Amino acid sequence: MLQFKRLVAASAVVAALAVPGMALADDVITLGSAISLTGKYSTNGEHTQKGYDLAVDIINGRGGVDVGGKKYKLEIKYYDDESTPARGAELAERLIQQDGVKFLLGPYSSGLTKAIAPVTEKYSVPMVEANGASRSLFTKGYKYLFAVLSTSEQYLASSIALAAEKAGVLGKKPGELTVAMAFENDPFSQDIRAGVMEDAEKFGMRIVIDDKLPKELNDMAPTLTKVKAVKPDILVISGHAKGAATAIRQIAEMRVDVPMLAMTHCDSAKVIKKFGAQSEFTLCASQWAPTLSYSDDYFGSAADYAALFKKTYDYDPPYQAAESSAAVLTFADAFARAGTLDPAKVRDALAATDMQTFYGNIKFDETGKNIAKPMVLYQVQNGQYVVVAPTKWAAAEVVHPRPKWADR
Amino acid sequence: MDNLQILLDYPIFSAQLVIDGILIGAVFALAAYGMALVWGVMNIINVTQGEYVMLGGFVAVMLGEAGVHPLFGVPAAAAVLYVLGWLLYRSVIFRIVDRDLFISLLATFGISIVLQQLMNTAFGGDVRIADSGLGTWFWFDNQVTVSQIKVVAFLLVLVLGTCLVVFLKTSRLGQAIRATAQNARAARVLGIDTDKVYATTFALNAAICGATGALVAMAYTIHPYIGLPYTVRSFMIVIIAGLGNLPGVLAAGLGLGTAENFAGFLLGAEYQIAFVFGLLVVVLLVRSKWLDRKRQYLK
Numbered sequence: 001m002l003q004f005k006r007l008v009a010a011s012a013v014v015a016a017l018a019v020p021g022m023a024l025a026d027d028v029i030t031l032g033s034a035i036s037l038t039g040k041y042s043t044n045g046e047h048t049q050k051g052y053d054l055a056v057d058i059i060n061g062r063g064g065v066d067v068g069g070k071k072y073k074l075e076i077k078y079y080d081d082e083s084t085p086a087r088g089a090e091l092a093e094r095l096i097q098q099d100g101v102k103f104l105l106g107p108y109s110s111g112l113t114k115a116i117a118p119v120t121e122k123y124s125v126p127m128v129e130a131n132g133a134s135r136s137l138f139t140k141g142y143k144y145l146f147a148v149l150s151t152s153e154q155y156l157a158s159s160i161a162l163a164a165e166k167a168g169v170l171g172k173k174p175g176e177l178t179v180a181m182a183f184e185n186d187p188f189s190q191d192i193r194a195g196v197m198e199d200a201e202k203f204g205m206r207i208v209i210d211d212k213l214p215k216e217l218n219d220m221a222p223t224l225t226k227v228k229a230v231k232p233d234i235l236v237i238s239g240h241a242k243g244a245a246t247a248i249r250q251i252a253e254m255r256v257d258v259p260m261l262a263m264t265h266c267d268s269a270k271v272i273k274k275f276g277a278q279s280e281f282t283l284c285a286s287q288w289a290p291t292l293s294y295s296d297d298y299f300g301s302a303a304d305y306a307a308l309f310k311k312t313y314d315y316d317p318p319y320q321a322a323e324s325s326a327a328v329l330t331f332a333d334a335f336a337r338a339g340t341l342d343p344a345k346v347r348d349a350l351a352a353t354d355m356q357t358f359y360g361n362i363k364f365d366e367t368g369k370n371i372a373k374p375m376v377l378y379q380v381q382n383g384q385y386v387v388v389a390p391t392k393w394a395a396a397e398v399v400h401p402r403p404k405w406a407d408r
Numbered sequence: 409m410d411n412l413q414i415l416l417d418y419p420i421f422s423a424q425l426v427i428d429g430i431l432i433g434a435v436f437a438l439a440a441y442g443m444a445l446v447w448g449v450m451n452i453i454n455v456t457q458g459e460y461v462m463l464g465g466f467v468a469v470m471l472g473e474a475g476v477h478p479l480f481g482v483p484a485a486a487a488v489l490y491v492l493g494w495l496l497y498r499s500v501i502f503r504i505v506d507r508d509l510f511i512s513l514l515a516t517f518g519i520s521i522v523l524q525q526l527m528n529t530a531f532g533g534d535v536r537i538a539d540s541g542l543g544t545w546f547w548f549d550n551q552v553t554v555s556q557i558k559v560v561a562f563l564l565v566l567v568l569g570t571c572l573v574v575f576l577k578t579s580r581l582g583q584a585i586r587a588t589a590q591n592a593r594a595a596r597v598l599g600i601d602t603d604k605v606y607a608t609t610f611a612l613n614a615a616i617c618g619a620t621g622a623l624v625a626m627a628y629t630i631h632p633y634i635g636l637p638y639t640v641r642s643f644m645i646v647i648i649a650g651l652g653n654l655p656g657v658l659a660a661g662l663g664l665g666t667a668e669n670f671a672g673f674l675l676g677a678e679y680q681i682a683f684v685f686g687l688l689v690v691v692l693l694v695r696s697k698w699l700d701r702k703r704q705y706l707k
Contacts, residue, residue: 040533185678212678216637218628221428222672222680228551229414229421245535245629253544253555254424274537406550 029065029072029341031331032079032101034091034116036108039083044320045108048131050313051324052076052105055332058298058308065332068339074332081107085115092119101125102343105327108320110134110152110188117145126347128330130323135191138367145368146350148326148359150375152188153195155285156236158375159262160199162283162389163234166400170233170259175204180232180258182223182247184239185212192238192264208232213239220246224256237263244269252278252405259401262377267318272383281402284378287319288359289387291395292376296357298329305358326359411674420551425669431558433665434565435627437658438620439638440645441569442613448651449589449609450505452512456496457642458635459523460489460614464621465630466527468538478538478626482564485618493614497607505606520635527632538625561623568619573654585609589651637681644688647695 033052036045056074059065064073077099081088088107095101096119104120106113106129113132117140120127126144133152137145164174179200183193190212200207208230211223224247227235235258237247244265251261252275266272266284290306299305305325309317330353335341338349354363360373377389379398388398415422439457446454467488468481496519504512542556576582587595588605596602620638624630645664649656664684671683 211676214681216681222669223677225421225424242535254553255546255550
């Protein structure tokens with residue numbers, strides 16, 4: 001594959017030299033991206049890159065994008081941002097100023113996106129991003145930033161809705177439920193907390209525990225002791241992979257019984273593999289699942305995408321890859337509808353996006369975030385992640401309440 | 409103060425907090441004892457403490473993933489870290505032994521960053537655990553639970569601590585270490601190879617922390633950046649207990665673990681670490697008042 005790309009690149013250079021006026025280069029739309037290929041985000045940076053590449057390959061395989069009656073191939077120019085925001089901003093500047101790139105795909109993580117968005121905004125370069133979920137990205141009035149993923153405050157809000165929906169099982173009304181929250185003290189987790197608070201308030205639920213976990217902490221015993229004492233109906237936890245791993249281990253060890261346990265980062269903490277039965281019945285927030293019933297013309301259904309990804313890269317697609325592919329599809333769709341490669345027109349076309357992809361529906365509000373796709377909730381059932389919410393796309397019924405540890 | 413009310417209404421949860429505090433406190437104490445050893449003998453405040461713990465944890469995790477029971481990770485981590493400590497002494501630390509405290513702080517701080525980044529590059533930033541396969545004891549209708557691995561860790565800490573004391577009191581090398589701690593120059597005059605003593609002490613500390621780390625990986629979680637809390641707590645315990653006082657270190661460790669758990673429960677987890685730092689300031693103030701009084705008395 002790499003050799004093939006080199007060949008294409010080499011022949012492109014030769015052709016460009018041979019044909020005056022660089023006729024061939026005109027048939028290519030170059031997207032730029034600063035992406036974390038080294039440093040602390042390198043694993044997810046790689047997922048992102050593979051997602052982008054897969055979508056580009058499949059679009060080019062169909063002959064490219066039709067812009068105003070002319071076919072264009074897509075191509076991505078990558079730079080490694082080393083997982084540092086300052087470097088990301090520098091590279092975005094370089095892509096736009098030196099390389100003349102007119103369209104950007106997002107980097108990995110909210111932090112990097114936050115660093116790059118002001119640059120793209122300054123040069124009026126549209127950026128479709130798939131891996132920056134922080135709410136604060138969409139409160140700054142950016143006009144050229146579009147995000148295909150659900151923003152962070154939606155991550156666990158669906159668990160509150162699910163608990164309200166199932167309140168009857170516990171013999172209660174939604175307004176009588178009590179919520180315990182433990183969120184890491186970083187912007188991302190606190191965004192999630194804000195979303196949970198908002199939804200809990202909407203249903204009139206009472207917050208009984210609201211702990212902010214310091215990021216150095218790898219022991220949740222005091223918080224969990226409190227949970228045992230106040231017996232909430234829902235326990236919501238978010239603290240990246242470390243939080244998920246610590247929580248699963250200690251909830252089982254301390255035999256903390258709650259009717260519903262919801263958290264983020266189950267997959268990055270690999271809870272099923274590491275903790276087996278201890279992780280059973282945990283609800284996990286996810287951007288996407290291969291079992292969802294969305295589909296599009298390029299990839300087919302979500303399951304088709306998963307199969308293609310697995311065939312190409314030899315592992316199951318994490319949602320980071322899926323949303324990245326969706327970002328490229330969004331650009332392609334906007335190019336086709338704009339009928340021109342003028343950045344301002346493409347920007348307007350992006351703003352008017354209303355489509356379904358294998359990843360979910362995409363429709364942006366005026367701040368540029370995708371409002372058409374809900375978060376999904378997995379539940380660990382028999383050692384598998386099964387989608388249980390939102391109920392419309394769910395593959396299985398949620399097990400609620402969780403069986404008590406003494407009965408397992 | 410709702411949380412206080414909970415404790416008053418259900419005193420059983422205090423028992424839980426005390427037990428968890430004592431069990432984690434023992435782990436802190438072991439790392440702290442190593443720090444006291446290096447500090448006392450070499451006059452170096454080793455802020456790489458936490459990174460040794462992290463590395464020891466990774467040894468246990470690697471063994472676990474290779475199918476070996478991670479409890480064997482305790483001696484294995486000690487052995488690996490002993491070698492690493494020795495190499496670090498021979499390459500870096502021997503240059504700073506007689507220099508002032510600031511230089512050694514800088515040097516060990518530098519080493520800790522290098523170790524963190526190397527581990528991040530080699531293994532990635534993911535959280536890791538070693539599964540000991542042990543269960544939990546539970547009493548009073550599951551209200552009090554004690555994880556067996558934490559008890560095993562606690563007992564191992566006691567055993568290791570006792571071995572260390574016996575080693576320092578009775579063996580030739582141990583006596584040489586103590587002699588060097590008392591007066592390095594006199595020890596040299598009497599024919600003790602202080603360079604070797606320093607190398608051994610530094611390596612021994614790394615080994616102790618390595619064993620601690622293996623226990624942490626089995627009882628809690630580990631990742632490349634987990635070191636700092638262990639360094640900070642070691643420092644604090646040593647400040648409270650003083651150098652070369654194992655019962656004191658153990659008592660301070662258990663006390664800190666318990667106090668921290670109550671702080672986490674009563675004030676919320678967000679203040680748990682802040683509480684540790686706050687306590688450190690208080691302890692330093694009290695300690696300096698103490699010393700002042702002693703000095704006056706000596707006059």
